Amino acid sequence: MIAKKILNDTFLIRNAKVEDAIQMEYVQSRCYPTLHESEILDRNHFANHIKVFPEGQIVVEKDGIIVASASSFRCDFPEHDSTFLEETDNLWITNVQIPNGDWMYGIDMGVLPEYRGLGLSKEMYKARNEVCAALGLKGQIIAGMTIGYGKVKDQMTIEEYCKKVMNNEIIDPTITPQRSAGFRWIRPLYNYINDPESGFGSILMYKPVDENYYL
Known part of the structure; x- marks a missing residue:
């Protein structure tokens, strides 16, 4: 389980608790203004994630207030493309969580706008990799939203x-930092998420615990 001070002891990163769900819902509501309401996580979804896979739910707090959160589930490597709702069991993760799966699928990460640019996302990715290592997982999988397309x-x-982002001809506000954090390009996912600003797309990527591991 994760619980430690980060960024000059200014923030506490730790595993989420059920009582955090309301604040996690607030973070979510501030982070995805163009995402369709059917794909926005609420307090009930977060509470269920904490019940199903407690190790994979992370929050960052400052002075007792949650300013960032991340959700995930445990799975096998996805062989076929799917939509965000299909991949996440309509946001609940109950029926897609595989207790002995080899990968952690990160389905959400949000930082309140006023705390962006400090490195909190990178710290949450690092924490996830620590959880992966502790559980013997191969690493993380994410579908990063191509939010700069709008x-x-x-x-x-x-x-x-997507081709220009892959070739580093365009800097995407989400994908480029994720690649800088060590995520490796797998393939674009078209019609993955209901967000017009992202062109309804995302990029499937992975970050292995062992940097010498390649798909």
């Missing part, structure tokens, strides 16, 4: 955008 959607298709 600014150029009149200039190119989402397919063209």
